[in-house]
Amino acid sequence: MKNRVLCFLNTLFLFILSCDSQAVIEPTTSGYTCSLNQTISPCQTYVYYRAASPDYLDLASVGDLFSVSRLMIANPSNISSVSSPLVPSQSLLVPIQCSCNRINSSLSISYAGLNYTIKKDNTFYLVSSIQFQNLTSYQSVEVVNPSLVPTNLSIGENVIFPIFCKCPDKAQVENQTKYLISYVFQPFDNFSSIARKFGSTTQAIIDVNGNNIKTFQTVFVPVSRLPVFTQPVVAAAAPTAPVSVKTEENKDKVRGLSVGLGICGLLLLLVCGLWGYRETSMKKKRGKYKDEEKPQVIQKKKAVDVDLMDDVSDCLDKYRVFGIDELVEATEGFDEKWHVQGSVYKGYINGILYAIKKMKWNACEELKILQKVNHGNLVKLEGFCIDPEDGNCYLIYEYVENGSLHSWLHSSRSEQLTWKMRLRVAIDVANGLQYIHEHTQPRVVHKDIKSSNILLDGHMRAKIANFGLAKSGCNAITMHIVGTQGYIAPEYLTDGVVSTKMDVFSFGVVLLELVSGREAINEEGKVLWSTVDGILEKKDGKMERLIEWMDDSLRTGESNLLDSVANVVSVAIACLHRDPSRRPSMVDIVYALCKSDDLFSDLSQDFSPGMILAR
Known part of the structure; x- marks a missing residue:
């Protein structure tokens, strides 16, 4: 009871400090401005978070808040066990994608956008200052969510909370700065104490933030490596009180009762055995053995259920486990009218539309990989369901409204993607691949990048889907070649070499699809990447050859468009080099595509409300 009171007072004290600070000193309102030309973006970084009573005293709850797994917090925070309880104000380093x-x-604005579902009595201000401990501000939440009315929030509504962060610029990287850790300046802090805490220097912190930091404002701490926090040891349970005489008497009574129950149990087993023997004998006489197999079948199903749950036990803390009844009701028994494509259905559960992927039990590896990733350009896994009756597993994803890039490029639809939209899609996909290649440990190789696995949301922003073939770890050799014709890298097809450069090759094919509007492999079986040779080799007639090769809908005659298209084609050709060691990394590709973006003016003109097309 005393500990609970102390925890409550601690939380109340932090809340009062937060409210007082907000009344006198406003934090950065709209957020921290940035420029792609100056920073290495996106990047993985960390925020400093304090365990707080009553809701955030375990890694699972903190992981749910930041959409990361317990292990992703435990490792950088120097916590040995993911199941260890936390104490109030315990230091945590939580990874975010900035x-x-x-x-x-x-x-x-530079931030990591975290999805948060509004609960009863939530406001932008309370969630920003209490749950996220002033790592963002309510003003910034309003800026990032312009369509929401702060005074009229509905329970269950999804809100993006922009967690303040920064990526190091090129000069900082050259100066061995690996991370800029987001830390909220406390009333008892000074630059020297923060520098000691994180293994940085006072001058380095001032160089990044200036020397006029106010209470509850975010400070970005430059470090070359993560600090090692000394974590508190949770007190052991109190020793057992001495055994009294009365307790001994009670034990004697319990022993007597146990003996009596044991005798009754033996008699019951004897009766059951005699009854079982009688039933078996009668079944043998009648020649019926089918019913004897039923207990074995039930036991086998139970064993399957246990095995499946053991396989995904590490995922249970992060993802919602749906019931098969929920999925059947949402899809009306997986009726054809709810079918999207392949083994994917859609359906409403509690008023929210989800994509439901039905598969035989081979989803363990996919679940483990998806547990490690969290990025705006990757389709988000919301949960899963295991049905031991038929051995199926169902993965439940966010529903992405506008379908696949393949359908936009290759189906007979009246709407056409403009060049600005296509370039934005290319940059989004490149950012998603850079994240899984550079910011996961071990690195993840998608292995099936293609236009049908790239989905477009309501704002025509791209998300990479379908990690069914993904591999955690690279530079491996496999004899089991899987993938889609037209996108498979030569070294994987011939030698089974699995590396991030095979994703780079497939991405090069997607770039060619975006430029040409053609399929990756035509009806005659000719691959698209073999047709791009020579287009940019000679300067004479280069633009004429490019215009002829481009999608008809892009031939507007604008010179800056052609310059941008030529730049993207050159990136694609580099991605398609037969020698994987000579293909660029996704970091280089993101940078080059952003240059193409600069060549073709401001993308934001293309995303007026009238241009947001939903199916």
């Missing part, structure tokens, strides 16, 4: 996000034509 990027420079364009808000409008004149404003870009």
Whole structure:
């Protein structure tokens, strides 16, 4: 009871400090501005978070808040066991994916966008200051969610909370700065104490933040490596009180009762055995053995259920486990009218539309990989369901409204993707691949990058889907070649070499699809990447050859468009080099595509409300 009171007072004290600070000193309102030309974006970084009573005293709850797994917090925070309880104010380092996000034509903000579902009595201010401990501000939440009315939030509504962060610029990287850790300045802090805490220097912190930091404002701490926190040891349970005489008497009574129950149990077993023997004898006489197999079948199903749950036990803390009845009801028994494509259905559960992927039990590896990733350009896994009756597993994803890039490029639809939209899609996919290649440990190789596995949301932003073939770890050799014709890298096809460079090759094919509007492999079996040779080799007639090769809908005659297209084609050709060691990394590709973006003016003109097309 005493500990609970102390925890409550501690939380109340932090809340009062937060409210008082907000009344006197406003934190950065719209966020921290950024420029893609100056920083390495996106990047993985960390925020400093304090365990707080009553809701955030275990890694599972903190992981749910930041959409990461317990292990992703435990390792950098120097916590040996993911199941260990936390104590109030315990130091945690939580990984986030930071990027420079364009808000409008004149404003870009650096943040990690975290999805949060509004609960009863939530407001932008309370969630920002209490749950996220002032790592963002309510003003910034309003800027990032312009369509929401802060005074009229509905329970269950999804809100993006922009967690303040920064990526190091090129000069900082050259100066051995690996991370800029987001830390909220406390009333008892000074630059020296923060520098000691994180293994940085006072001058380095001032160089990044200036020397006029106010209470509850975010400080970005430059470090070359993560600090090692000394974690508190949770007190052991109190020793057992001495055994009294009365307790001994009670034990004697319990022993007597146990003996009596044991005798009754033996008699019951004897009766059951005699009854079982009688039933078996009668079945043998009648020649019926089918019913004897039923207990074995039931036991086998139970064993399957246990095995499946053991396989995904590490995922249970992060993802919602749906019931098969929920999925059947949502899809009306997997009726054809709810079918999307392949083994994917859609359906409403509690008023929210989900994509439901039905598969035989081979999803363990996919679940383990998806547990490690969290990025805006990857389709988000919301949960899963295991049905031991038929051995199926169901993965439940966010529903991405506008379908696949393949359908936009190759189906007979009246709407056409403009070049600005295609370029934005290319940059989004490149950012997603850079994340899984550079910011996961071990690195993840998708192995099936293609236009049908790239989905477009309501704002025509791209998300990579389908990690069914993904491999955690690279530079491996496999004899089991899987993938889609037209996208498979030569070294994988011939030698089974699995590396991030095979994703780079497939991405090069997607770039060619975006430029040409053609399929990756035509009806005659000719691959698209073999047709691009020579287009940019000679300067004479280069633009004429490029125009002829481009999608008809892109032939507008604008010179800056052609320059941008030529730059993207050159990136694609580099991605398609037969020698994987000579293909660029996704970091280089993101940088080059952003240059193409600069060549073709401001993307934001293309995303007026009238251009947001939903199926």
